[in-house]
Amino acid sequence: MKTLSFSDVRMGDQLPSLDVEITAKLITASAIATRDYQDVHHDQDAARALGSPNIFMNILTSNGYVGRFVTDWTGSTGQLKKVAIQLGAPNYPGDTMTMSGEVVAVNEDNKSVELKVVGKNKLGNHVVGHVVVSLP
């Protein structure tokens, strides 16, 4: 795994994009891996009863993917300091979430980088995130 140094990063740098195939398997496996047993993340009938067309990804997983997307870019020595996300269009099975990111600030004093991360599916923005990561 390549590791990024603070001195490598410039304002406006773009992160390599990532496509995440959204499947029922991913939604249920990641809900359980995050210990979230809310039925809307594994039971289609329950999801429909609450007004959704299908099961959908839980927020703990969206959060995990935003973090992973950033540390895939930094390599193993990047340390997340903040992940703040807002969810919009749900991630339903059969969709693809395309993640993109951009450096929006660099802080010399604590060698940290601020990023805007977006995960977009065919319905719109699933997640918009603001992330702070420190680098060696």
Next chain:
Amino acid sequence: MTDDESTLQHQIDSFVGAEAGPFLSWDTVNRAMIRHWCEAMGDTNPVYFDPDAAAAVGGKEGGVVAPATMMQAWTMTGYAGQHPPGSDTREGMPVMPVLNDAGYPGVVATNCEQEYFLPICEGDEISVSSIIEAISGLKKTALGAGYFITQLSDFFNQRGEKVGNMRFRVLKYKPAGSTG
């Protein structure tokens, strides 16, 4: 606002400032749960698998570190919806059953803002304490009418060090088209 809505608003507003916790974790921070989480996230960062790599980012005593964004998972109630023995017996979000009874059964998370202060390391015992920061008025949304509830949580390790915090917002709603 109808009289019923006004009464309900007054009732739920009384939960702002309600504190709860600590709630403990069922499991100490461990490599198996970390690996299952990483499998589902497609995360191959070696600091979650390899103690030598973890040592460079705060790993301790030959252990791995946990993904920062896995913080909340440790204190989740799990399949039975119960916190482990030794936890606070109060409801973490006592306004939820009130809104269920008032005809707002749906719940969907909309925001999660986490800050991380210390690495969460293999062997750590994580606990969480929280407070209800805000409850909105009745809002119309694509899913249906409902209330946004914002909870602030602090996460601690077994030494009482704050490892991180979280502002978490959910929409508690009446599904659009339902008659309830």
